[in-house]
Amino acid sequence: MAKILDKRDLAPEIDLFTIDAPLVAQKAQPGHFVIVRASETGERIPLTIVDYNRDEGTIDLVIQAVGCSTIELCNLEQGDEFLDLLGPLGEPIEIKEIGTVVCVAGGLGVAPVYPKAKYLKEAGNKIISIVGAQTEEMLIMKDEMEEVSDEIYFATDDGTLGEKGFVTNILDSLLDERDEVDEVVAVGPAVMMKAACEVTTEYDIDTIVSLNPIMIDGTGMCGGCRVTVDGERLFACVDGPAFDGHAVDFEELMMRQSHYEDEEEEAEHKCNL
Numbered sequence: 001m002a003k004i005l006d007k008r009d010l011a012p013e014i015d016l017f018t019i020d021a022p023l024v025a026q027k028a029q030p031g032h033f034v035i036v037r038a039s040e041t042g043e044r045i046p047l048t049i050v051d052y053n054r055d056e057g058t059i060d061l062v063i064q065a066v067g068c069s070t071i072e073l074c075n076l077e078q079g080d081e082f083l084d085l086l087g088p089l090g091e092p093i094e095i096k097e098i099g100t101v102v103c104v105a106g107g108l109g110v111a112p113v114y115p116k117a118k119y120l121k122e123a124g125n126k127i128i129s130i131v132g133a134q135t136e137e138m139l140i141m142k143d144e145m146e147e148v149s150d151e152i153y154f155a156t157d158d159g160t161l162g163e164k165g166f167v168t169n170i171l172d173s174l175l176d177e178r179d180e181v182d183e184v185v186a187v188g189p190a191v192m193m194k195a196a197c198e199v200t201t202e203y204d205i206d207t208i209v210s211l212n213p214i215m216i217d218g219t220g221m222c223g224g225c226r227v228t229v230d231g232e233r234l235f236a237c238v239d240g241p242a243f244d245g246h247a248v249d250f251e252e253l254m255m256r257q258s259h260y261e262d263e264e265e266e267a268e269h270k271c272n273l
C-alpha cells in the first residue's frame with residue numbers, strides 16, 4: 001500500500017500526487033518510473049517519478065484520467081492508498097555536465113522532462129525549455145519548468161499561451177539560430193518525439209527520448225514494451241525508457257501503441273456507464 005499525502009490539480013483531469021514511498025524515494029533517480037494499481041482489478045499503470053524527496057520519503061507522480069484505471073487512480077484523494085506501487089524501475093538517465101541542453105516537452109511529457117531538466121540544471125548545464133500543450137489550461141508544471149530553465153518557450157495548439165503551433169517549430173527555429181546546443185531531450189507523444197528527432201537529425205544534435213509503450217510487469221518478463229532501437233529488440237521497462245531518439249523505430253512504436261485501441265475504447269465506454 002502507498003498512501004497519498006497530497007493531491008493537487010494541475011489541469012482538467014490531470015493531478016499531481018505526493019506519495020509516501022520512503023524506499024522508492026531513497027533509490028529514485030531522474031528517468032526512473034514506478035508501476036501502480038488502484039485496486040485488484042485495476043490495470044498496472046507505469047508513471048514517471050516526477051520528483052522525489054529522500055528526507056521526507058516521498059515521490060511525486062502525475063496522472064491523467066484517460067481510461068478506466070487512471071480514472072480510478074485519479075478518484076483517490078489525500079489519505080487514500082494505492083493498492084501497490086512497484087519501483088523504482090527502468091534505467092536512470094545519465095546526469096552530467098554537457099553544456100546547453102534543450103528540453104522539449106509535449107502534453108504529459110512535461111512530467112518525465114521536468115526531473116531531467118532539474119537535475120541537468122543542478123549539474124551545471126544551461127537549460128532551454130520548449131513546452132507545449134493543446135491550450136494554456138492544459139499546460140502543466142509551468143512554474144516548475146520556469147524555475148529550472150534558463151530560457152523557456154511555450155507553444156499551444158490554439159495560441160492561448162506562447163506560439164500557436166508545435167513545439168517542434170520552435171525547436172527548428174532555435175537550432176537554426178543557435179550553434180551552442182549540445183543535446184536535446186524530447187518527451188511527449190510518439191509523433192512529437194519522432195518529429196523532434198527529424199529536426200535534430202538535420203542539425204546533427206544528440207537527442208534523448210523517453211518511450212511510452214504498453215507495459216505490464218515492468219521487469220522485462222512479459223515483452224509488452226518491446227521496442228526496436230538501432231535495429232535491436234529492447235524492452236523499454238528495463239533497457240529504457242530513455243533511448244537515443246535517432247535510433248528508435250517510431251513507426252513500430254506507434255503501431256504497437258495503437259494495438260489495443262478498440263479494447264481500450266470499449267473499456268472506457270463501460271467504465272463511463
Ligand code: FES
Pocket residue numbers: 214215216217218219220221222223224225226235236237238
Ligand atoms: Fe513487460 Fe517491459 S513491461 S517486458
